[in-house]
Amino acid sequence: MPDRLxxxxxxxxxxxVRRGWAKALARPWNDxxxxxxxxxxxxxxxxxxxxxxxxxxxxxxIVYSPALYxxxxxxxxxxGFAPFRLLDVMEMALGAGIGAPEHEVEATNVPDWDPLVAxxxxxxxxxxxxxxxxxxxxxxxxxxxxxxTARIENELAGYALVGSQMTVSYLQRVAVDPxxxxxxxxxxxxxxxxxxxxxxxSRALVLNLRPENDRARRLYEREGFQARETPLHLLRYRA
Numbered sequence: 001m002p003d004r005l006x007x008x009x010x011x012x013x014x015x016x017v018r019r020g021w022a023k024a025l026a027r028p029w030n031d032x033x034x035x036x037x038x039x040x041x042x043x044x045x046x047x048x049x050x051x052x053x054x055x056x057x058x059x060x061x062i063v064y065s066p067a068l069y070x071x072x073x074x075x076x077x078x079x080g081f082a083p084f085r086l087l088d089v090m091e092m093a094l095g096a097g098i099g100a101p102e103h104e105v106e107a108t109n110v111p112d113w114d115p116l117v118a119x120x121x122x123x124x125x126x127x128x129x130x131x132x133x134x135x136x137x138x139x140x141x142x143x144x145x146x147x148x149t150a151r152i153e154n155e156l157a158g159y160a161l162v163g164s165q166m167t168v169s170y171l172q173r174v175a176v177d178p179x180x181x182x183x184x185x186x187x188x189x190x191x192x193x194x195x196x197x198x199x200x201x202s203r204a205l206v207l208n209l210r211p212e213n214d215r216a217r218r219l220y221e222r223e224g225f226q227a228r229e230t231p232l233h234l235l236r237y238r239a
Contacts, residue, residue, distance in 0.1 A: 005050055011036075011058050014133055022047040026055055027133045031117075032126040035062045037134075045078035049237075052079060056239025063239065067208060067232040081235035087208040089232060090217075090225040094169075094198040094205055099223070101188035103150045103157075107196065111147040116159050116175075123158075123175040128210065130173060135161060138172040144200060145172075148192050150185050160189040162196055162205075169197030171207040174216075186216075190223045208232050 009015035022043030028034040036055035142163030158176035
């Protein structure tokens with residue numbers, strides 16, 4: 001008889017699911033969509049399917065994967081997850097010639113999450129917003145990470161979250177308050193992120209975005225990002 005799943009934590013907060021050596025982490029997708037988002041730390045597709053069934057039973061029956069490269073989707077598809085959305089990937093080579101930010105940008109490793117979440121909710125539509133749990137998870141995804149903030153007349157205008165791992169850095173998030181749109185805040189945050197990454201020895205800065213987000217794409221292209229051919233896959237499971 002297979003070992004039972006063990007759930008640590010209280011849903012709808014962040015929880016850990018274990019069975020023997022296998023382990024998965026889960027949290028609500030965001031504040032507007034409380035369906036579980038799960039990350040497989042280690043385990044087989046049978047374990048992942050059991051986790052998805054357990055988590056699905058706690059809500060609407062839908063469970064989401066992280067954004068995955070095609071090579072990482074096999075175990076998820078074997079567990080019963082199906083394609084849901086594609087995310088484009090862009091990359092910027094780091095070196096000489098990174099522009100200086102027009103606006104002053106400050107870095108912190110101990111951010112006040114509430115105002116950042118408020119900016120995020122203004123900048124993005126429901127499903128694509130990030131909660132505090134999502135931002136904390138993104139910050140912990142790499143060995144080194146920081147939050148960069150830009151202000152206008154002492155009012156928070158936007159933020160970026162960037163992390164570094166070995167010779168690659170990841171621009172996890174850029175969000176600008178729409179009331180400050182068109183004032184160069186996004187460009188300053190991207191440039192400051194590139195400078196931060198370069199100073200930590202990264203050779204490239206990578207990000208992902210929705211294919212339909214043309215405004216963000218134009219910003220990233222102006223700052224030197226180029227599209228990669230291989231997209232990321234967001235999968236979902238219907239329990």
